[in-house]
Amino acid sequence: MTPVIEIIATFAVIAALTALAITLYRNRGTRKQSEAEVNAWKLRLEQDLQKAKEERHNLLDALGDAFLLVDSAANIQFANEAARSLFGARELVNRPIRETLLDPRLAEALLRCLETGEPVQSRVVLPQQTSLRGDQENRGVNAWIIDAAQLANPSDGNSITRVIIRDVTAEHQIEQVRKDFVANASHELRTPLAIINGYLENLLDDDMLTEPNVARHFLTIMRKHADRISHIVEDMLVISRLESGEANTLKIEPFRFRSCIKDVIERLESVIRTQNADVVVIMKNPELIVKGDRFYWTQVLFNLVENALKQNPHPDLRIEIGCENDDDSTHIWVTDNGVGIPSADLTHIFRRFFRVEKHHSQQEIKGTGLGLSIVKRAVEAHGGTIQVSSTPGSETKFSIKLPLTPN
Numbered sequence: 001m002t003p004v005i006e007i008i009a010t011f012a013v014i015a016a017l018t019a020l021a022i023t024l025y026r027n028r029g030t031r032k033q034s035e036a037e038v039n040a041w042k043l044r045l046e047q048d049l050q051k052a053k054e055e056r057h058n059l060l061d062a063l064g065d066a067f068l069l070v071d072s073a074a075n076i077q078f079a080n081e082a083a084r085s086l087f088g089a090r091e092l093v094n095r096p097i098r099e100t101l102l103d104p105r106l107a108e109a110l111l112r113c114l115e116t117g118e119p120v121q122s123r124v125v126l127p128q129q130t131s132l133r134g135d136q137e138n139r140g141v142n143a144w145i146i147d148a149a150q151l152a153n154p155s156d157g158n159s160i161t162r163v164i165i166r167d168v169t170a171e172h173q174i175e176q177v178r179k180d181f182v183a184n185a186s187h188e189l190r191t192p193l194a195i196i197n198g199y200l201e202n203l204l205d206d207d208m209l210t211e212p213n214v215a216r217h218f219l220t221i222m223r224k225h226a227d228r229i230s231h232i233v234e235d236m237l238v239i240s241r242l243e244s245g246e247a248n249t250l251k252i253e254p255f256r257f258r259s260c261i262k263d264v265i266e267r268l269e270s271v272i273r274t275q276n277a278d279v280v281v282i283m284k285n286p287e288l289i290v291k292g293d294r295f296y297w298t299q300v301l302f303n304l305v306e307n308a309l310k311q312n313p314h315p316d317l318r319i320e321i322g323c324e325n326d327d328d329s330t331h332i333w334v335t336d337n338g339v340g341i342p343s344a345d346l347t348h349i350f351r352r353f354f355r356v357e358k359h360h361s362q363q364e365i366k367g368t369g370l371g372l373s374i375v376k377r378a379v380e381a382h383g384g385t386i387q388v389s390s391t392p393g394s395e396t397k398f399s400i401k402l403p404l405t406p407n
Contacts, residue, residue: 066165070097072158074114086132086165097163103130106146110163113148117159121147125172132165143172181352188232192225235370238299239352242377250293250381257290257297257323257332258283264301268309276315279305282322290323290330290402296378303371304334304398311396312338325404332400340392349388350376 060067066083068076079092092100101107109122124144131137132144147164199218208214261281265272272279290297301321308319320335341349352373375398379386384402 065167068092068097068163068165070110070114070161070163072114072160074098074111076100077160083165086167088134088136090134101132106132106144109146110148110161113150113161117150119147119149121145123168132167139169139173141172141176142167142169144168177352184352185232185236189229192228195225196222232370235374238374239370239377242296242374242381250296252291252293254289254291255294255297257288258286260290260294260297261301261321261323263298264305267302268305271306271309275309275313275317277309277317277319279319279321282320284324288323288325288330291404292382292402296381300375300378300400301334303375307371308334308336308338308396311341312336314338328404330402330404332402333397335395335397337395340394340396341388341390342392343390346388346390350386 061081063080066086067080068083069078071077074097076092076095097110098107105124109120113120126142128137128140131142145166145168148161151160199222202208203218265279318337322333324331350372352370376386379400384400386400388398390396
């Protein structure tokens with residue numbers, strides 16, 4: 001091979017090697033670029049996924065009800081803010097649902113959903129000791145709705161079940177109050193009606209109308225029980241108005257509180273005189289003005305004073321009615337030095353138809369059992385609060401605190 005050809009061949013080889021090197025370099029750059037692009041896409045997908053999870057969590061945290069996601073092994077995978085608040089300091093994520101919902105009646109609906117795959121909704125009523133709220137529970141009997149349903153099956157075959165836990169204690173208690181009210185009202189009305197009907201039968205069937213003295217005696221008893229029915233119905237109407245929203249139409253006007261007290265004492269004058277009771281009014285300012293609906297405040301004072309008289313039918317009872325203002329509220333109180341209220345009854349005395357048993361005779365105090373319910377609801381309708389304290393044999397005190405500017 002001639003030198004010229006060798007030179008040309010050498011240059012050709014060098015050119016080929018150079019081209020190969022350039023191609024390899026370009027390919028390497030392209031591969032690095034591709035890897036960088038892939039990594040960038042992965043990062044972007046991870047960021048998008050994380051953002052989606054955060055948005056989902058924020059959305060679920062905004063729910064007012066407790067929300068859980070549970071896997072096929074009945075372990076909690078997610079709990080929203082309402083759930084974390086409900087269960088307090090207890091750890092939720094990765095815990096078995098059976099350990100979280102301590103009462104088996106709560107876990108039953110979810111476990112049935114996991115077993116069958118069908119949506120399940122269950123209403124559970126619990127005693128205070130086994131409430132989901134634990135030591136935070138102070139409402140007594142509490143009610144919950146457990147709503148469980150499986151989400152669409154994922155590709156990996158691990159099913160996820162969403163669980164909603166809704167607190168319906170308020171609705172349950174309102175419904176229970178309604179049932180108790182109907183039952184108690186029916187019972188309270190049935191007794192005087194039965195008595196009236198019984199005496200009517202005696203008057204008519206036994207021809208007692210020809211005996212004036214007997215007929216008058218029967219009619220007097222019938223009138224007494226008819227008045228009792230009228231009193232019960234009137235009290236029920238007052239409570240109904242206070243609870244139906246009509247309290248928003250209270251006639252809020254300034255009035256002299258002492259005049260209200262005077263009206264009450266005059267209405268109960270015969271009972272006060274019969275029992276030889278002493279009613280004392282304590283007011284630093286006799287001209288003190290209260291803003292509110294005078295009708296309802298007359299009801300409040302009347303029921304409190306009448307309650308003291310009924311509970312203590314013995315002579316020498318002392319009842320004190322007081323009222324004074326401070327910087328931001330009006331304080332009203334009614335005290336008596338009678339037999340008192342047993343501590344076990346103090347938490348129940350504002351319940352409808354509840355009547356205290358007297359210590360000395362273990363007999364129920366006579367009355368409709370609605371008076372103190374009216375007192376509490378009338379005070380609350382004016383934006384106030386009422387408390388009661390009692391030392392048996394010494395003093396019973398009802399204390400009312402009313403804002404100077406009523407709601």
